[in-house]
Amino acid sequence: MANIEQEKNNRVNIAKSFGSASKSYDVSARLQRFSGKHLMSWLPNRHDLTVLDLGSGTGFFTDLLASTYKQVIGLDISFEMLKFSEENRKESILWLQGDAHKIPLQNNSVDFIYSNLVIQWFEPLDEAITEMLRVLKPGGLIIFTTLVDGTLHELKSSWAKVDEDQHVIDFKTVKEINTLFHNEKSMLIEQKCQDIILEYQNVIHLARELKGLGANHLAEKKNRGLSGKDKWFKMTEHYQDFLEPDGIYPATYRLFSGLVVKLNH
Numbered sequence: 651m652a653n654i655e656q657e658k659n660n661r662v663n664i665a666k667s668f669g670s671a672s673k674s675y676d677v678s679a680r681l682q683r684f685s686g687k688h689l690m691s692w693l694p695n696r697h698d699l700t701v702l703d704l705g706s707g708t709g710f711f712t713d714l715l716a717s718t719y720k721q722v723i724g725l726d727i728s729f730e731m732l733k734f735s736e737e738n739r740k741e742s743i744l745w746l747q748g749d750a751h752k753i754p755l756q757n758n759s760v761d762f763i764y765s766n767l768v769i770q771w772f773e774p775l776d777e778a779i780t781e782m783l784r785v786l787k788p789g790g791l792i793i794f795t796t797l798v799d800g801t802l803h804e805l806k807s808s809w810a811k812v813d814e815d816q817h818v819i820d821f822k823t824v825k826e827i828n829t830l831f832h833n834e835k836s837m838l839i840e841q842k843c844q845d846i847i848l849e850y851q852n853v854i855h856l857a858r859e860l861k862g863l864g865a866n867h868l869a870e871k872k873n874r875g876l877s878g879k880d881k882w883f884k885m886t887e888h889y890q891d892f893l894e895p896d897g898i899y900p901a902t903y904r905l906f907s908g909l910v911v912k913l914n915h
């Protein structure tokens with residue numbers, strides 16, 4: 651019971667964190683833009699389809715999907731993200747506030763789910779996958795990207811030299827993702843994993859971008875009262891071990907892209 655409460659609280663924090671980033675998000679979303687576009691080659695050619703953009707954020711890709719597909723639904727847990735989307739995106743899109751662990755849609759009602767850089771936030775992920783498969787029609791697709799273990803390893807190891815707290819979320823391994831999507835109800839039919847290295851002028855620049863993306867809820871929670879300026883300073887010193895010759899700070903994002911089909915039985 652305590653765990654369920656904790657998971658719910660976590661989701662409220664995630665929604666708040668993304669909500670407060672809804673206006674700054676689009677300018678600091680270099681990674682999201684890259685990964686979302688990269689999924690386009692897997693999109694189905696037919697146009698008469700119902701699509702769910704799961705964790706639609708500011709609706710940038712929901713809007714693109716709506717130029718091709720008949721019915722597009724954008725679902726997000728954050729009210730502010732949805733408000734921003736409603737004001738800035740195509741009127742034909744249906745916006746829904748909801749949790750991926752309890753999708754407010756009927757069984758077998760969606761042709762494909764598009765989800766860009768969202769499922770790393772789902773806890774427990776297997777429950778969210780069960781929900782995705784429930785709303786998908788048989789033969790329907792999940793086209794997604796997520797971040798996997800190895801992401802932000804520079805930040806993680808720099809913090810590890812300072813204290814034992816968790817400053818970066820735990821990303822699943824590629825093996826775990828394979829196991830979760832490969833079961834009696836679904837099959838991971840295509841996958842790709844690549845390291846995207848983004849460059850930052852300093853560690854504050856990186857922290858700001860993570861904050862702008864709303865990806866800071868864990869850091870905020872754990873840092874409170876625990877790691878003051880001194881710890882932060884020490885961490886930035888360790889980060890310098892990764893410095894590139896031109897003085898640029900790299901951060902690795904290990905991007906996993908997957909194409910999943912819901913089996914017919």
Ligand SMILES: C[S@@+](CC[C@H](N)C(=O)[O-])C[C@H]1O[C@@H](n2cnc3c(N)ncnc32)[C@H](O)[C@@H]1O
Pocket residue numbers: 661664665668669679682683686704705706707708709710711725726727728731748749750751765766767768771772863
């Ligand atoms: C990194 S953003 C990606 C947004 C968008 N897909 C894009 O590519 O720009 C992640 C989004 O997932 C949403 N999110 C996180 N957990 C969620 C959950 N359990 N259910 C629905 N949405 C969730 C957040 O509110 C946020 O808008």
